[in-house]
Amino acid sequence: MSSQVVLITGTSSGIGLAAAVAAAQSGRRTVATLRDPARADALRKAADAAGAELDIRRLDVTDPASVTAAIDGVIADYGRLDALVNNAGAGHVGTLENETVEDVRRVMEVNFFGVVQTSKAALPHLRATGGRLITVSSVGGVVGQPFNEAYCAAKFAVEGFMESLAPVAATTGVTVSVVEPGAVATEFVNNIGFDIEQAVAAAGPYGDALRAYIARTVEQFSSSSAQTPAEAAAAVMLALDAEQPAFRIQTSDWARTFTGTKLADVDGSAVQGMTGGWVR
Ligand code: NAP
Numbered sequence: 001m002s003s004q005v006v007l008i009t010g011t012s013s014g015i016g017l018a019a020a021v022a023a024a025q026s027g028r029r030t031v032a033t034l035r036d037p038a039r040a041d042a043l044r045k046a047a048d049a050a051g052a053e054l055d056i057r058r059l060d061v062t063d064p065a066s067v068t069a070a071i072d073g074v075i076a077d078y079g080r081l082d083a084l085v086n087n088a089g090a091g092h093v094g095t096l097e098n099e100t101v102e103d104v105r106r107v108m109e110v111n112f113f114g115v116v117q118t119s120k121a122a123l124p125h126l127r128a129t130g131g132r133l134i135t136v137s138s139v140g141g142v143v144g145q146p147f148n149e150a151y152c153a154a155k156f157a158v159e160g161f162m163e164s165l166a167p168v169a170a171t172t173g174v175t176v177s178v179v180e181p182g183a184v185a186t187e188f189v190n191n192i193g194f195d196i197e198q199a200v201a202a203a204g205p206y207g208d209a210l211r212a213y214i215a216r217t218v219e220q221f222s223s224s225s226a227q228t229p230a231e232a233a234a235a236v237m238l239a240l241d242a243e244q245p246a247f248r249i250q251t252s253d254w255a256r257t258f259t260g261t262k263l264a265d266v267d268g269s270a271v272q273g274m275t276g277g278w279v280r
Pocket of ligand 1: 011013015036059061062088090110139180182186187189191
């Protein structure tokens with residue numbers, strides 16, 4: 001592994017941080033990128049504690065110039081790229097009547113176009129190494145969930161994009177995978193910056209449904225099915241390490257069962273029955 005070079009986006013916290021440390025521990029030369037290098041303290045601390053060596057660089061997935069600069073910089077300094085892990089992403093809670101089209105566009109910008117931009121810059125270099133293109137999607141990239149319309153739309157887009165690209169990329173030796181976490185205890189929920197009481201009060205006819213959704217979500221993130229970032233990052237490592245990784249890799253048995261409900265749900269009634277129960 002020592003000659004392999006992997007670049008990971010969104011490594012200031014959570015799954016990206018844990019994946020960067022795990023990739024470095026595996027012996028890969030690991031370029032851990034963040035949109036604001038001033039926020040690298042937790043990453044540095046975790047790497048030091050694990051004895052893992054990281055090359056920390058700036059990359060904002062919504063800034064095309066920073067994406068190009070980061071990928072070009074890696075090629076200039078290392079001469080190769082063996083894997084890209086598109087991990088950067090951001091949640092969003094809302095429903096159509098209570099958000100602007102601009103809000104939806106912003107969610108798509110980070111979670112979908114950020115992935116497209118970074119993958120496009122990396123692909124020629126992955127082709128040169130017979131490399132891996134790995135994207136942290138979500139179980140929300142398979143099952144549409146209440147008050148997650150924009151977020152799930154972005155993750156569905158990621159899955160459709162990568163599922164379509166995978167056979168084409170494979171003709172040139174590049175392996176494409178998506179990783180699907182369920183609830184993982186990271187900064188994800190805090191970073192949404194959501195004031196529950198304010199949101200419920202502002203939700204008008206959707207207030208009761210939103211309160212029910214939030215109660216279930218809080219329960220999910222505090223239940224035993226919630227994973228640690230390191231547990232979720234293990235699925236990223238599987239996508240890096242396996243000889244022939246699956247296209248779709250869930251991070252837990254819970255995530256496998258949950259996405260399995262959708263993948264077998266030809267007329268949509270199983271998922272509608274399940275998620276309808278979350279908001280009543
Ligand atoms: P997190 O702790 O909030 O980490 C998200 C990372 O993405 C942060 O490092 C954040 O950087 C970065 N980021 C946000 N916008 C960015 C941008 N424009 N350019 C570059 N980096 C950016 O949450 P996480 O749970 O680890 O999320 C990682 C991935 O897992 C995301 O794609 C998320 O959708 C997915 N996921 C998470 C869960 C969950 O329950 N936690 C479940 C399913 C899927 P800043 O610190 O600068 O904001």
